[in-house]
Each structure stands twice: as C-alpha cells, then as structure tokens.
Amino acid sequence: MTDLHFCTISTTNIIKQSTLSIRKFNPPKNNNLKIIKPHFLDLKTSSKSTNPSSFLTNRYSTSSISQIQETQINMSQGENESAKLAYDAAMEALSSLITKRTRADKSNTGDRFDILFDYLKILELEDSIRQLKVIHVAGTKGKGSTCAFSESILRNCGFRTGLFTSPHLIDVCERFRLDGMDISEEKFLEYFWWSFNRLKENASDELPMPTYFRFLALLAFKIFVAEQVDVAILEVGLGGTYDATNVVEAPVVCGIASLGYDHMEILGNTLGQIAGEKAGIFKRGVQAFTVPQPDEAMRVLQEKALKLNVNLQVAAPLDPNLLNGLHLGLDGEHQYVNAGLAVALCSTWLQRTGHDETSYANKKVLPEQFIKGLNTVGFQGRAQIVSDKIIKDERQGDLVFYLDGAHSPESMDVCADWFSRAVKEGYEHRRTLNNQSRTSHESVQDHHHDTLNKKSEQILLFNCMSVRDPQLLLPHLMSTCANHGIHFKKALFVPNISVYHKVGTAAEPAKDAQVDISWQLTLQKVWENLIRGGKEKDSKLVDVKSEEIAIDAELGIRNAESSSVFPSLPLAINWLRDNARRNQSTRVQVLVTGSLHLVGDVLRLVKK
Numbered sequence: 001m002t003d004l005h006f007c008t009i010s011t012t013n014i015i016k017q018s019t020l021s022i023r024k025f026n027p028p029k030n031n032n033l034k035i036i037k038p039h040f041l042d043l044k045t046s047s048k049s050t051n052p053s054s055f056l057t058n059r060y061s062t063s064s065i066s067q068i069q070e071t072q073i074n075m076s077q078g079e080n081e082s083a084k085l086a087y088d089a090a091m092e093a094l095s096s097l098i099t100k101r102t103r104a105d106k107s108n109t110g111d112r113f114d115i116l117f118d119y120l121k122i123l124e125l126e127d128s129i130r131q132l133k134v135i136h137v138a139g140t141k142g143k144g145s146t147c148a149f150s151e152s153i154l155r156n157c158g159f160r161t162g163l164f165t166s167p168h169l170i171d172v173c174e175r176f177r178l179d180g181m182d183i184s185e186e187k188f189l190e191y192f193w194w195s196f197n198r199l200k201e202n203a204s205d206e207l208p209m210p211t212y213f214r215f216l217a218l219l220a221f222k223i224f225v226a227e228q229v230d231v232a233i234l235e236v237g238l239g240g241t242y243d244a245t246n247v248v249e250a251p252v253v254c255g256i257a258s259l260g261y262d263h264m265e266i267l268g269n270t271l272g273q274i275a276g277e278k279a280g281i282f283k284r285g286v287q288a289f290t291v292p293q294p295d296e297a298m299r300v301l302q303e304k305a306l307k308l309n310v311n312l313q314v315a316a317p318l319d320p321n322l323l324n325g326l327h328l329g330l331d332g333e334h335q336y337v338n339a340g341l342a343v344a345l346c347s348t349w350l351q352r353t354g355h356d357e358t359s360y361a362n363k364k365v366l367p368e369q370f371i372k373g374l375n376t377v378g379f380q381g382r383a384q385i386v387s388d389k390i391i392k393d394e395r396q397g398d399l400v401f402y403l404d405g406a407h408s409p410e411s412m413d414v415c416a417d418w419f420s421r422a423v424k425e426g427y428e429h430r431r432t433l434n435n436q437s438r439t440s441h442e443s444v445q446d447h448h449h450d451t452l453n454k455k456s457e458q459i460l461l462f463n464c465m466s467v468r469d470p471q472l473l474l475p476h477l478m479s480t481c482a483n484h485g486i487h488f489k490k491a492l493f494v495p496n497i498s499v500y501h502k503v504g505t506a507a508e509p510a511k512d513a514q515v516d517i518s519w520q521l522t523l524q525k526v527w528e529n530l531i532r533g534g535k536e537k538d539s540k541l542v543d544v545k546s547e548e549i550a551i552d553a554e555l556g557i558r559n560a561e562s563s564s565v566f567p568s569l570p571l572a573i574n575w576l577r578d579n580a581r582r583n584q585s586t587r588v589q590v591l592v593t594g595s596l597h598l599v600g601d602v603l604r605l606v607k608k
Contacts, residue, residue: 087185090192091503094172097212098503111211116247119210119218122202123195128225133353134248135345138236138278139257141411142291142338145330145382146257147235149342152329153373154231154349155180162229164220164245166213166237169381169600172503175216176223183223191223210244213237217244231349241280253348254281254310255341256290258334259297260410271296279304282312287352289315289344291337315344318374322366329377331385332418339374346370381405381599383418388606390577397580398454398587401606405596407464412476412593419591420484423458456587460491461572461602464594466519470526473594478530488591491527491563493520494572497601520565521558531562569598573605 120126135150137143144165151163163177176183183191195218203209210218217237224232234245256278259271275297282288288310290301305312318328318339328335343360350356360366366374381403388399402422406415458481464473481487495515550559557575558565566572580588592602 083185086189090189090196091172093196094192094212094215095503097209097215099211111242113242113246115207116210116214116218116244118207119199119214120221120247122198123218123222125218125221125225129221129248130250132221132224132232132248133230133349134251135231135233135253135255135349136236136245136248136251136281137234137255137257137345138240138243138281139255140260140274140278141406141408141414142257142334142341143235143255145335145338145379146255146341146345147233148330148377148379149339149374150345150349151177151180151233152377153342153346153370154233156369156373156376157346157350157355157367158369159230160228162220162224162227162232164217164224164233165235166216167596167600169596170604172216174380176220178223178227178229187223191219191226195219195222214244217247221247236278236281239277239280241277243281246281250283251281251286252352253345254283254286254288255315255345256281256288256293256301257338257341258291258410259293260408272300275300276304282308282310284308284310286310287348288312289341289348291315291317291341313344315341318343322364323371323374326371326375329375330379331383331422332414333421334414334418335383342374343370380603381596383415383422384599385422386603386606388573388577388580390606391580394581397577397584399576399580399590400587401461401590401592401602403592403599403602405599406593407468407473407595409472409476412473413480415591415593416477416480417484420481420486423456423486423589424484454585454587456589457489457583458486459576459588459590460488461494461576461590461592461598462491462523462594463494463496463520463598464523470523474523474526474530477593488562491524492566492572492575493523493527493563494566494569494598495520496595496597497569497604515567517558517565517567524558524560524563524565527563528560569601570605573602 117126120129135147137147137150139146147163147165151161155161161177161179163180164175165177166175168174171182173182173185173188176188196215199209199215199218209215220232220234234248234251236243236245240246259275259278261271261274271294275293279301282304285308288305290298290312292314293301302312304310317336320336328339330338343366347356347358347360351358360370382405384403386401386403388401391397391399402419404415404418406412460477462474464470478488495517551557552559555571556567557571564572564575566575576588576590580586592599
C-alpha cells in the first residue's frame with residue numbers, strides 16, 4: 001500500500017484550490033422552486049444498515065484491516081487540517097469586507113442601496129430571487145425569535161425551510177439554516193467561494209466588493225435559491241429601509257416585532273423615526289403584521305402602511321392555553337408576543353401560497369404542527385440556560401449560566417424578568433425533560449438530587465458596546481431584578497474575546513495583546529454608584545476612589561466592593577469555576593447579558 005504524505009498548505013494555496021474546486025460547482029440554473037405539499041407525516045428511517053466493520057472482516061485479513069484503518073485515520077486527519085485551513089481562509093476573506101457602519105439615509109442614498117441589484121445580477125439572482133417565498137421580519141427586539149418560531153412551524157408543516165438570522169454567536173454558519181440545521185461547513189465553503197470570487201472578478205472603483213453584512217445577505221439568497229427552499233425567512237439586520245435583505249421586492253408577508261430605542265446613531269433618536277426605518281420593509285399591497293407597540297411607533301407604522309395600501313394588522317400575544325399544556329421552546333413571558341406574531345405570519349404565508357385557506361391568527365385552536373413547531377424551536381443566546389461543562393463533569397460544584405443577548409433598555413427589563421423568574425421558580429429543572437432532546441437549546445440536567453434544596457447566589461457577567469448607555473441599561477437590569485427580590489452578590493465586567501473587525505478564530509486577540517479595559521472600568525463605576533443608591537439616570541457619576549479598588553497585580557483584576565473588572569473573559573470564567581468549587585453547597589447562577597457577542601464568547605468557553 002502506498003504511503004500517504006501530507007504537507008502544510010498555505011492560506012494562499014487553499015484559496016486557489018478552493019477557487020478551482022468551486023468553479024466546478026454550478027448551482028442549479030433552473031431556479032423555479034418546487035413547492036412541496038405539506039405531508040404532516042412522521043418519517044421513519046429504515047432499520048436496516050450496513051456495518052462497515054463486518055464488511056472489512058469478511059474481505060480482508062486482520063493485518064490488512066489495521067493498515068486500512070490506520071490509513072483512513074491519517075487521511076481523515078489530513079482532510080481535517082485542509083478543511084480547517086480552507087475555512088480559516090474564508091473567514092479571512094470575509095473579515096476583509098468589514099467596515100464601520102454609518103447612517104444610511106437620503107443624503108448618501110442608503111450607502112448606495114441600489115448597488116445591491118448589481119450584485120444580484122453578478123450572482124445570477126436577478127430573476128431567481130423573485131421566486132423565493134419570503135417571510136420578512138424587522139423590529140428592535142424579538143425579530144430573531146419570531147423568525148425562529150416561524151421556521152420551526154413551517155418545517156413541522158412539511159416544508160423545506162431556509163432561515164437567515166444575525167448575528168452569529170460562535171460560528172458564521174449559524175446564520176444560514178436549512179431545515180432547522182446550520183448549513184454544513186462543506187456547503188458553506190462551496191457557496192462562499194463561488195459568490196466571493198464572482199463578485200471579486202467584477203469589482204471596480206464604481207462597483208466595490210459588498211460590505212460584510214451585505215455579502216452575507218447575498219450569500220443567503222444564493223444558498224436558498226440553489227437549495228430550492230420552499231420558504232425563506234429573513235431577519236432584517238439593522239433598520240429596514242436600507243437593509244440588505246430589503247432587496248426582496250415581493251415578500252409573501254412582512255412582520256414588525258417590538259420596537260424600542262436601539263442603534264439610534266443610525267436609525268434616529270425618536271420611536272417615530274425608528275418605526276419609519278423599520279416600516280421600510282413594507283411593500284405595496286403586501287400583508288403585514290405587527291405586535292402591540294407604543295403609540296408614537298404605531299402611528300408611524302399605520303401611516304406608512306396606508307401610503308402603500310398595506311393591510312397592517314396587530315397580532316395578539318399567543319394564548320398559552322393553545323399549546324395544550326406544552327411550553328414554548330424559547331423561555332420568557334415576552335416570547336408569547338413573538339409566538340403570536342409568528343403564528344400570524346405563518347398562517348398568512350400558508351394562505352397566500354395556496355396551502356391552507358384557514359387563518360389561525362387570533363383563533364381559539366392551533367394545528368398540531370403549529371404547536372409542535374412552537375414547542376420544539378431552539379435559538380441560541382436568547383433566554384438560554386447552560387451548565388458549565390467542566391464543573392458538571394467534575395461534580396465539584398454547581399455553576400449555571402443564564403444567557404440572553406439583551407442590549408436595549410426595554411430588552412434589559414425583559415431579560416431581568418426572565419432571569420428572576422427562572423431563578424426563583426427553579427425553571428431549568430421543570431424544563432429539563434422537555435428540552436433534553438434539543439441540540440440548540442441546552443438545558444440544565446438535575447445531576448444532584450438535592451439541587452433544589454441548595455442555597456443560591458446570583459452573579460452578573462456583563463459587557464456592552466461603548467455606543468450604548470450603561471446608565472440606562474444597568475438601572476433597568478438592577479431595578480427589575482430587585483422588584484423580584486433578586487440581588488446580585490457581585491458584578492463582573494469583561495471585554496469580549498471576539499473583536500468586531502475579524503470573523504472566526506482570527507477574531508480572538510493574541511494572548512499577549514494589551515487589552516484596553518477603560519470601558520469596563522466605566523461600567524464598574526456605574527454599577528458601584530447604583531449599589532450606593534445613585535439610581536437617577538441623570539446623576540453625575542462619582543469616581544470610585546483608588547483606595548476602594550484592590551488591584552491584583554499578577555492577574556490585572558480590579559476589585560471594588562460589589563464588582564470586579566477582569567482583563568479577559570477566560571480569567572472571569574476561571575474565577576467563577578473556582579468560586580463554585582469553593583462553595584459546593586451553593587448553586588452559582590450567572591446572568592450573562594449586555595451583548596450577543598459576549599454571550600457567544602461565553603458559550604464557546606463553557607461548552608468546550
């Protein structure tokens with residue numbers, strides 16, 4: 001048998017090899033989507049299977065089998081290394097498209113929004129994108145959850161689904177889901193390089209490469225067209241009017257989730273301005289739904305709808321009784337608002353595509369497939385509960401992370417309410433059996449019989465972007481928790497591991513890099529002032545006196561009376577683990593919030 005030799009392949013060679021292989025890959029040119037009639041049947045796999053080991057045993061000697069297996073291992077290792085280099089090269093190429101976002105408005109023609117249609121032509125999507133049966137959802141909070149509910153409902157109705165959401169938490173493949181699963185790395189690389197190279201070959205001064213999010217949205221369209229999905233569910237990235245997803249000119253139905261104050265430097269400073277941007281996804285004559293909104297926002301939505309002859313209806317929050325004793329797959333009382341919107345969107349999609357004449361919005365009964373979809377949905381980083389794997393394996397403590405990417409004042413209230421209820425009610429234990437089968441929503445297993453009898457302590461792990469106002473976010477969080485009788489023993493402030501200008505493993509800073517923690521020290525100052533009673537949002541921050549800060553010279557940790565600033569997230573996680581080991585009779589419950597990037601970084605560490 002010939003010896004196999006493996007060599008290290010440079011990133012440049014990987015790009016070239018990927019390019020050559022992708023040129024052979026031609027997505028279907030016949031882009032007419034084949035609509036599959038819902039079957040509503042349970043699919044059963046065959047009980048017969050082929051056992052590779054028995055096949056080898058019958059055909060080869062024991063020594064030959066060993067050689068074959070060793071060769072397979074070597075080949076597998078070589079393929080894995082090559083695949084990693086190819087993926088890293090793709091992430092490097094994707095990172096090159098990241099630019100600082102500026103406000104898109106009439107003065108800059110929406111960052112040249114019309115150029116998106118040129119990109120569609122280059123990617124051979126100009127005609128085929130019109131064949132996609134789209135559900136388009138915008139909003140400040142809840143739009144991602146609404147999309148996840150909608151995808152799960154229609155998948156359980158028997159349709160082939162495509163779901164595009166943002167941001168990703170751990171891996172960029174999370175943004176593209178086919179039939180409820182993240183796109184495979186192999187498929188992602190095929191579609192990525194085909195699209196990237198085609199755009200690169202046509203780039204010029206007048207037609208530059210698309211920016212990061214625009215490229216990802218275009219890639220989503222390419223994937224969904226080529227994979228011939230029956231329904232494409234699109235979450236708006238930011239705003240609506242000039243968002244890359246808004247190149248869809250004729251969606252089947254549109255939705256506007258809850259509105260609030262966020263991205264004001266881009267969308268405007270009032271709820272009316274923000275609502276106007278979100279309503280930019282309305283299309284003439286296309287049915288739209290929203291949820292109960294503040295009066296100022298609702299007036300603008302209604303005005304925009306009237307101008308475009310859009311039938312805008314308000315979807316009521318889902319009645320829990322319609323679930324026949326089951327729970328929603330996403331935790332929190334606020335999810336009933338998102339679920340109600342999803343039911344209205346899916347019901348209308350089924351009607352408009354000729355699959356069901358019945359509207360289930362605001363009805364007293366739901367089809368079994370709708371209930372199953374609402375019950376089995378999973379969406380990482382939204383009201384998610386995860387046990388720390390290391391502590392659970394050691395059985396030397398009890399450390400549980402409660403993760404939610406809330407980053408606006410309104411969503412901070414919702415997050416605090418969910419966390420407080422989960423902590424007080426032992427929510428994770430009631431939900432364990434219901435969620436054990438899920439891969440995307442990791443529930444806490446009751447590995448100690450006396451867990452419910454343990455005392456508990458709550459710790460906050462927090463970071464937010466510097467464009468957000470911690471004097472709005474932290475008071476909302478603290479006061480809502482306090483109203484439930486929940487008080488944090490300590491708050492930990494950390495910088496994110498990932499950085500905004502890189503994607504993938506390259507997004508992690510070098511281990512010896514100097515980290516600027518001045519923003520985290522500002523967060524600590526806000527927290528300490530709140531603890532001392534300075535809860536008025538307009539009150540001037542009082543500096544925490546230097547003698548009140550204990551500095552760990554070796555680790556660089558800044559300890560105040562009620563909080564600590566860590567120079568890195570891994571240091572904070574290790575501190576939490578050590579704390580759990582020292583206090584094995586206590587359940588340590590850590591709320592991770594303020595940033596979806598922080599949530600993703602924590603998930604990456606605690607799931608290892």
